[in-house]
Amino acid sequence: MRQLLFALLLVGACATAAAHDLWLEQDAKRWTLYQGHRHSAHDGAETLAYGGNFVLGAQCLDGKGGARPLTELSASPWSAAGDCAALRIDASSGYWSKTPWETKNVPKPEAPGALKSWLSKDSLKRIERWSPAFAAPLGTGLEILPQGDPFALKPGDKLVVRVVRAGQPVAAAPVAYHGDPRGATDADGRIAIRLRHGGVQLISTSVETPLQDGKADLEIQAATLQFELPR
């Protein structure tokens, strides 16, 4: 091609690491984990299947952040029963390697010619009832902390959240609302997100760090905060 007349630059097809959303649906005391684009700002399959070893762990928490019993019912889709004020899930789709021909769900040594490789980790926290305890980290991984009661807000209001990892603020972390990038955190890990609608609320972030395990160049850790407002 000697002449290329037009260039359409389409940035923002999706958030950096949050390829698709994770969310929990509740039916009575049964929780089910879904992956897909049902609540996304961008296109994609409504739900996407995941393997039985996707979920690495789950925590059911009471209003003080203490552990409550959780009975796992199925692995794919993951579902469990429990009376939780908040439910936290840790998951991983494993190692990924990008070659000029395809992106494969394998570690770098199994993908000759890999240009980029990463270990993908996800976490999801659904808050069902507000407690000041949920403004503090519940684990040691990447986490989004609401800095006030999100259930007191309505569409159009702003929610201040704080992104932390290992209890420390994460600066310059991209934060998306339903997959739509909305900005980056400040030096204290804070950002204000305007809630655009009622119903399910999904706020997500991701962080890339170098990995030295010989299986991938990067670890991409994504975290999502979920809560629900009246429609």
Next chain:
Amino acid sequence: MKYLFCLPLLWLAGAQAHEVHHQLASASAVVVALAYANGEPFAYEKYALYPAGQDTPTQVGNTDAAGRVVFIPGATREWRLQANSADGHGANLTFAAPATDTAKAAPQEATPRWLLAGFGLSLIFGLFGLVQLFARKKP
């Protein structure tokens, strides 16, 4: 002897089935550049390009190292581009292609196949004629 005439045709058919010709041309094209929200190119990922409203793609392949899809829209204005990575990223875009100049074909092909075939046939007929000429001169 009469089947001799079929040989060049068989040779032609065989050549067309196995040989792929090439043609170099300069043309105006549309470039769609795909990138992640952080600006990283959506490189080497699979895509399918459809004229709007159709189920059969006009073009399929992988984005280039810069995350680009390059195509010549011809008379079709409305397009749908579907691009997905195996780990779940993707875009499904519908857009109107900007107007481009009509493709200017500038063939730079080697000797055309039809010319070679004609030359071969002429050679065979010539040799056949010579054989007949010498055969008739003998008592």
